[in-house]
Amino acid sequence: MRTGVIIAGLAAAALWTAVPASVCAQDPQTIQAAVREGQRLAAQGRPAEAEPLLRQAAQDARRLWGDTSPDAGSLTWLWAGAVRDQGRSAEAETIYREALRLMLATGEPGHPIIGRIDNDLALTLMDQGRYDEALPLLEQAIAIHTAIEGPAGDQTLVALSNHAVVLKRLGRFVEADGEYRRVLAAREAAGADPTEIATTLNNLGANLLMLDRAAEAEVALRRAVALREAALGASDPLTGQSLALLAGAVAAQGRFEAAEAMQRRSLLALGPGSDPVERAAALGALSDILLSLNRSGEAEAPAVEALALLSERLGPDHPETLVATVAVADVMLLRGRPEGAEPLLAEAIQRATARLGPNHPGLMQPLFLLALTYGELDRRAEALPRFRQAVAIADASLPRDHLARIGALANLGSALAAGRQSGAALPVLREAGRALIEKSRQGEADVEAGRRDIAGYRYLYRLTVTAAWDRSTGR
Template sequence: MKAGWNPRRFDELDTLLRRALDLEGDARAGFLRELAATRPDLAAALRGMLAAADAGGDDALAAALDADVWAALADDPAAGQRFGAWCALATLAHGGMARVLLAERADGAFQQRAAIKCLWSGLATPELVARFEQERQILARLDDPRIARLLDGGVRADGVPWLALEYVDGEPIDAHCDTRRLPLDARVSLWLDVVAAVAAAHRQLIVHRDLKPANVLVGAGESVKLLDFGIAKLLDAQDFPHAAPATRLGSHALTHAYASPEQRRGEPVTTASDVYQLGLLLYELSTGVPLLRGAEPYRLPALEDDPPPPSVAAMRGAAAAARAQRRATHAVRLARRLRGDLDAIVLRALAKDPAARYVSADALREDVLRWRRGLPVSARRIGALRRAGKWLRRNAWLAAAAAVIVATSGFYAASVLHQARALAREASVNRATRNYLVGWFQTADPGSGAGDPRASEMLARALSQAQRELREQPELQAEVLTTLGEVHVARGEYGLAEPILREAYALARSLPDAGLPRRTGAATQLATLLHYTGRYAQSEALFGEALADDGGASGDSRILLARQHYGDLLHSRGRYAAAIGQLERARDDARAAFGAKAPLGAAIARHLGDVYRDSGRYREAEALYLDTLRLQRAAHGPTHVNTLATRQSYGRLLLDLGRIDEAAAEIGPAFEDYRRLIGAAAPGTAYWERSLAGLEEARGELDAARARLQRIDEAQRVRLPPENLGFGYVALDTGYVELARGDLAAARGAFERAMQVFDHVQPDGHPRRADALLGLALLARLDGDAGRASALLDRAQTQAQRALAPQHALFAAIAQARGHAGAAPAPSLAQLRVQRALARIDDNAGRAAPSAVETR
């Protein structure tokens, strides 16, 4: 280090800086004149530090160091320095008090990289050492995947404290978003992860106090990491014996461009300061306009000015168009998206009074999530008419579902009345149920004075009122509870649905004259819920109980729907023959009761076609799909949810058969209409989106397929247990995509996960295990293990023969994997998967490799 720079000089400057920062105007000028008379060198350095601090640089203390001081510090080399078991490789970043070095383990225990944060040599004052120890204690207390982990720490022989932190190979969140031109929704998703990390720190009574883009890195896979708790504050230091003393140092080390008003005023800091900084971060990510820094600052020098709303800021300045382009949109469109609710959310987070902000980071995050879902936000008071409009736009699918419940109830009641006078009482109860539900949905009319029309609140109030007011009408109460539970299931709210459906089932069973149809209806909805939540054995037992004797009422709609749902469960469990038996009987009974063109029979036929397809009865499946589509278009029109579901089922058949262009014409348009109708968050959306991933895989768009499958997996995790069959399907598809991409470890893990799910769904052996076994066999070939590959192919063949028709595409794929057959002119998806794996084997061999398996 240069002569003249030492801890004593730093202590002097530090003390002088604090005194000067507490002075203003003439008092500060007089202080500097007196200092210049006795210590001109310190006075010159101090003037530069004060000028930089007043300018509000990204790090006031770092910017305050004059050129001579910085040059002296920079003379301290990084490469080769040891920090315990770590050896420094290079400098990653530096500031006025500390620097961050890239390091690797040098003890030979294992290979690992870290980011070493350490004080500059010569600056290890007792106060800074105490602050370093506090940071280590804070990081040790935090355990969140979105916060950089503490790996090690200590003090070197020369007294320099250091921390070894998880090395994040990423870039600041703002740069990450801008270089990739991420749209607003993608930026908000990353910001939500930051808020989750901050909320996790708050739960440990830790306030970060320095939230800014440089302290939020985004790495591989869009993973967010929150860094630098160097000036974090402990709300309760009782458990931290090494907590740093309460000095003014932290306030002067903060980043002024992101400091909250109370931080800049030197007032006590709480979690509200982090809420403010999160608001600033969202402001900048969404608009590209920094409030207190950059080329177009909208400064708040007096701390009394309110910032312009994001929608206004997004349109300001000559760079508005360029900022919008970095968000993959136009300035007017961006402003329109920000206007209203998001404006209100951000401005509430940026309130000057901490008490006027959100009470917590979680509350801020919840309001942004509500904005994304189209729900009313707490930051903005809106009238009943606007709330009703939001509900209708957001829940068009739910309103349609309610209409379907009402319409089908009336349709089936009318049909049943024509069958026998003995069912007149049933029709009366159906009408009462319909009228009761119609009354509840009428309360959504904002002119009725009934209050908030949001579906969740309506359903909760409906449940409470049904339980309270229908005690004297147990038949009607059972019917209403069953329907309310059914609506919750359709919304994916399985936790809310289960107690309601269990109550409805218990009530229906207790009615001496309820009759089998009503018991069956309640049992069907509960059994369906158990099916969807991965409790397959319990669901099958309940279906078996409900359908043990149809009581001669096989034409009742509830019996028919019970058979359809039971067939779906058997399909999920891979018992295709039994599923076909139930669905064929339900379809035939529906046609006999309601006519060959009735919508219920067509809907059941679509489910039957799905089992035909998966079992390899392709010609029967295609004929059934086409006939069903004809009936559904005539009955409902081209954009009804049932019509769209059948189109997607048919598209999946075409995809399995290798008719890729025909499949695309059905799957893509039908899925988009389906999503618009029922919403992106509805359970059925994630289920059908797998077909799009399959289409992308078939076309060779492997990265897109992989990303989509990851999104589907994440969406399923929100509402489904890990044993649900959907995870097996996604894992299976992921395995083949990863195999084609060349990530063999990921492929192997995916196939093994799929096997675990299939074993849970059907312990006796699920047919889809054959697909996973084929994938594992291809991996064995890539590993050069011909014996294992042959054994796995034998197991796949045996598994497939138990449940699949001889013409199933899987048999041709297995034969192709053995080297016994070539691909068809239009290879099925299964054969395409084998083709890609064999091509990779040949590429690895560097020649046209003969099949190692065919010699078994």
């Protein structure tokens, strides 16, 4: 018969509360006391102290009750959570996989703890940038929790939200948008805790930025900032996280001075003692804003600091580290150091292709910058293939009216025109112009967005067509 510590969930990532253990085991009270103390320490942000207690409890449970007891898998899972919370993702992955094996040995493939392990193992893979491996685990977690608690249950929504995060990081922004909206609607309908709603708004806003819908992102992110400020205070790192994203949405609409002020406020909340990944994201965003303000001299330091933080925490091959590498190369290029930018960009493209695949939209920026670098180094024959590759990726992964796709076309057309290949440049630039006209018409339906954007779209359309015309007539 089943014996031991039966646990029930309190949070998404391994904060649990034990209920009385069976007396059939040799010494379940000792195990239960260790679990309770370990969970208390973990809840206080002291996972290093929690780890030995939870590890011993898991080992004792296996010795006393056997590998087919649910307690063996459940407590191994708690131990894995304490290891992951210390940033030891590869080690945590091994323990989570052992917990999953033990839970499957119970003969209950639909057990709720299996869904929780699937979710947390996926998070550990995401920590390592292995998004494609995380996706099927989250799909399993969604299926298990939906069967137990329905499509709007707490754990179903946690797994669905994490699934959307993976879709976003795989460049599948439209699919992620639908899932984030489903989670938001369910949480708002249930009157969920404001911090949970803020997290969903935060994620939705970040994804809307990737979909080139900055005005919508701003609305969502302002709500997220307000909710987090009210619940956690202005100096909390989570508030800083939302504020950093809001600054990005404001910058994307051309309000760079306001964005800079917001980003600096976010960095006060995301101080040196906060999560290095979150601080690095804010530093990188500040660097980008400073570049937009033509202050490249000030932009280098935050970009370099962001790269150092991510390299130490995530390693050189993690997708977020590669993004930071590209940002440093961008600053170098703008500061007239193309010879320093080239090896960084070439390495980032190679590593990102190996990790994310050849059609991920995250490759477009480094390809564009590498093409510009080749131009600066007077190696223009090597530039055109990179511009063409960026267009191919945009066509494969982005909506037709996405500004990044339009920009990729305009870049390729301009490069062809600059190389006196007007016959090849004209159709590319005309396609960019047609897409810009469509984009401006969409803006006209939204009066506020139209006022901000239509003049810029039409100017760029005239610029691209004029460039092709100038080259084709030899002027």
